[in-house]
Amino acid sequence: MAKLSLALLAVLVACALGLVTSQHKARKLFSELEREQERARNLDIEYGQLQLEASTWGLHSRVEKIATNSLAMRASDPRRVRLVQPAGAPK
């Protein structure tokens, strides 16, 4: 009887220690998850800001201004455009 009790006690202690360890592990993993989720959120925010920046730099009015002013580009005169039909296209 006493032997059984001792054995059960040992099992109990082992279980208790196991619980503590797994709880600790779970918390560690959880905080890692939190960190990663926070990182994902921040990356998402950064993505939004970069998209904003891209839109601002790529504004059509800005592109047009640079093309005409500093690159001296202009739209070609329609009279100087020749249309090429893809081979085999119905006329």
Place this chain on the structure above:
Amino acid sequence: MSVAASPAFVRLPVWRARFVLFALVAAFGVLAGRAVYLQAVNTDFLQMKGASRFSRVLEVPATRGRILDRNGEAVAISTPVKSIWAIPEDVQASPAQVKSLATLLNVDPAELQKKFSDTTRDFVYLKRQIPPEQAERIAELGLPGIYSQREYRRYYPGGDGMAHVIGFTGVGDEGQEGIELAFQSSLAGKAGSRRVIKDRRGSIVEDLESIRAAQDGKDLTLSVDGKIQNIAFGALKSAVEFHKAKAGAIVVLDVRSGEVLALANMPSYNPNNRGKLTGAQLRNRVMTDIFEPGSTLKPFTVALAVDEGRVRPDTMIQTAPGKLTIANHTISDAHASGLLSVAQVIQKSSNVGAAKIALGLPKEDMWDLFKRVGFGAQPALGFPGEAQGKVRDWKTWRPIEQATMSYGHGISVSLIQLARAYSIFARDGELAPLTLVRSDMPVAGRRVISVETARALREMLEMAVQPGGTAPRARVMGYRVAGKTGTAHKLENGGYAAHKYISSFVGFAPVSDPRLVIAVMIDEPSNGQYYGGAVSAPVFSQVMQGALRSLGVPPDAPMQPVEVPGEGDEVKEGT
């Protein structure tokens, strides 16, 4: 007590042992009862109290959806900013610290000090929506009683060009104008909340439950094409400035899909900086303003007459002497023309001719046509404040009114209604439903006039932009275009103002297979010119040229036009 009373000889009364036993049992009973009470009866309250020691409910913020143009470029994005607030009672700051805080916040130090000294309030915003880096520098000051809170701010990279389409949101991230308001429910996210366990240092150690999952707002892809929008806004802006006009509006529709490709207004505003906004800047004239369209309405009367077989395009109509009197009212043409064919009535924009055609039509049929092309009803785009215009009941029409309505007086429409109505000519007789959301799919329309009538009208409208018509300046090199000018006196105080006009032009191209309808309206041009053919047609031409090029529509006109836009004689019109 007595010395002789040694324990061995004392015989205790039996009741004492019983009493002790009873007391012990009773004590256990009380303990058990208490345990039952705590565990079973009062457990909820205690659980709650316990939980409140370590568990916290956290708000999970949701972001508002982005708005993209049809090419996927962002035109409205929410990004986090900080708002700085204070508990005045807790603030302890030396004058020097207040001063440095004021510089960081870019506010007046005296103002700030005043906010701090008002200790009756326990929450006061110092400044809302500042960039996160700025908020970090404020946090580095380490002042007690000053806190920051994360909020979202909406940015509009498109600036004033897109302002009227997109609208804007208020501080609370609620849509207040335009698309932001129209699609508020799908754009706005739903903030969620979750319960967590926090440790002493405030970091989360365990997730207990998700009370409500946060739902981010849905992204919205508009039908608007940023490139065409930019061309349209630029052309409209320079025209409004050149003609010293009060306002202007333009809308570009895709004929096949019914999508709105561009929609711009002047004057506009910068949605990122709405410091001082006037009502005039905010007004979306394309959608919410109604005006008497003038001659741009003539094709509808003629279309009805042709459709009903009452006239043919080559039927001759006597418009001499350029005047027509009906019950004391005289209708007149800007230039008397004599005998004109029905096609020429459109080409030369003869009021007398249009009135004569209208008088040969039943009132009810005319009213019915106006209704069927969408006048007098909201265009149902889901946009806030869409005007429905005014079309009076045909039973109240007098003959003079029926005559004037044929050339667009006594009837009010919005620019978007007008543009949409022209889709019946561009789509072989079908009226297209409109949308502001990208669909990219040809849409089924509702038949209003027959295919033959629509084609006949296309030819007439093409004549109007050729030499001898009212709007040769609407021509686009390389493409066949068709359209109609309108120059209407403005309505003021119940009458027509003598020298105030609304110049408009509505047209489509390429005529062989129409792709785009563009409607332009310039309000009160006051730099000498006011005819639609001189003021609005060039805007149409410029935008059509750019838009067709950007869409890659193959040219359908001979590549060697002899005339260059701006040459050739031009006919002035009366209305």
